[in-house]
Amino acid sequence: MALRQCLDDVEASARQILPPFAIRYFSCGSDGEQTLADNINAFRRIRLRPRLMRDVSKRDTSTTILGQKVSFPIAISPTALHQWAHPDGEHATAKAAESMGTGMVLSMYSGSSLEEIADCAPSGLRWLHMDLLSNTDVMKYIINRAENKGYTGIFVTLDRPVASKKRAPNIVTKAYGRFPVSFGHFQGTDTPYKSSDKYTEHSDGINTWETIDWLQSITRLPIVAKGILTAEDAREAVKHGVSGILVSNHGGRQLDGVMATIDVLPEVAQAVKGTGVEIYLDGGVRLGTDVLKALALGAKAVFVGRPILWGLALDGECGVKRVLKILQEEFDIAMALTGCRSVEEINADLVQKGCTCVAKL
Incomplete structure (x- = not known):
């Protein structure tokens, strides 16, 4: 099936062929889903200065992670x-x-080991969640x-001391029983994570920053510390020796009502400036200009989640490649139209200083 030329089209086409329980599971957020929506909307509030x-x-367009x-x-x-x-x-x-x-x-809840x-x-670049x-x-x-x-x-999730309440209806819960999934990493271990019916069992909030020391x-x-949204926690992560910080709010699936990731990115980037710790961002990236805005505000790279799933649903490996190609092509065009020849030339001068999210720079 041929894919069209933007990520919104990919998602719309994927929604036409996926079963309702899968659509809801992939797309849902927690509680009122305020943060879920704001992750995307926040990018639209930022203006560029070409x-x-x-x-x-x-x-x-190359860089390093x-x-x-x-x-x-x-x-x-x-x-x-x-x-x-x-x-x-x-x-x-x-x-x-x-x-x-x-x-x-690779998610800890991968179906494959x-x-x-x-x-x-075998020659791919891969990290463990x-x-x-x-x-x-x-x-x-x-x-x-x-x-x-x-x-x-290792990308370690810090923002899930307990599981949130998501707006996923009973069709998702029932789907666990109808379509059981084995989590490949846990096969052969003494753990409740072997299958999806025990998927929500976690560490019950016992972890502290000393857990990072143990890791x-x-x-x-x-x-890489995943889930940081404040300067205070960014500085703590640096103290405990992390190599990177992924500014993330779990795609709006944990604490609802937190700020969009692009809005807190400058605060986090400023907090770790000069330490050598790399900053990344996920949440709400849907356009090549979103990538450019994130880099201008302090990110080394961005990570995308839901768009990958929509592309995967539509055409497997080719669908995922198409999603990545769309973003790559849009980002390349955005670089050209803002006068940038390399990612090193992307800086805060490219975004409007009056934007709320830039005020803390």
Whole structure:
């Protein structure tokens, strides 16, 4: 099936073929879904200040994430249950990321094991997503396996001490029973995460910043703190040795009513300036100009989640590649139209100073 030329079209087409429970699971937010909507709307409030009459005939969209080169500053966020979008699941997503020269954060709730994903896209750039569990032996076991299979970083979710209340109707709950999913990383472990009926069991809020210290002690991989929304927590993360911070509000699926990620990005970026810690952003990225705005406000790269699932649903690996190509092409055009020849030339001068989200720079 041919895909059209923007991400809204991809989503609309995917919604026509997916079952209702999958649509609702992928698209829902928590409580009143205020943050879910604002993640996208906040980007629309930001205006660009293009610089003209520059030679932009040759442009380089490449950058690095944790020191590893990517073809463009757009990578794939961790999302669960890819098989609900397409039978090929995370295999298709990983292959698409590999072929497009970018990276994928493999969700802890992948239907395929981390070994299977490494083997299906052996030259791909991949990172492991990790929730904080009460069973630290299981965490250590999974991280050790990731090290052995060439994963090059751990993205640790910090903003889920307890599970939120999502606006997902009973059709999603019932779907767990009708379409059971095994979580590949946990097979062979003594843990309730082996299947989706125990999916919501977490660490019950017991973790502190010392948990990050413990993670540093058991792995040589760089750690990215995912879920930070304030300067205060950004500084704490730096104190505890993280290599990166992913400014994220869980796609509007955790605490509803928090600020959109693009609105807090400048605050976080300013808090860690000069430390060498890289800043990334996810939540609400739907256009190439969104990518440019995020980079102008302090992000090294952006990560996308839901658009990847819509593309996967529509055409498997080819659908994911198309989503990435759309964003890459839009970003390249945005660079040219704002007078930027490389990502290094993207800075805060390109966004309107009067925007609320820029006022803290």
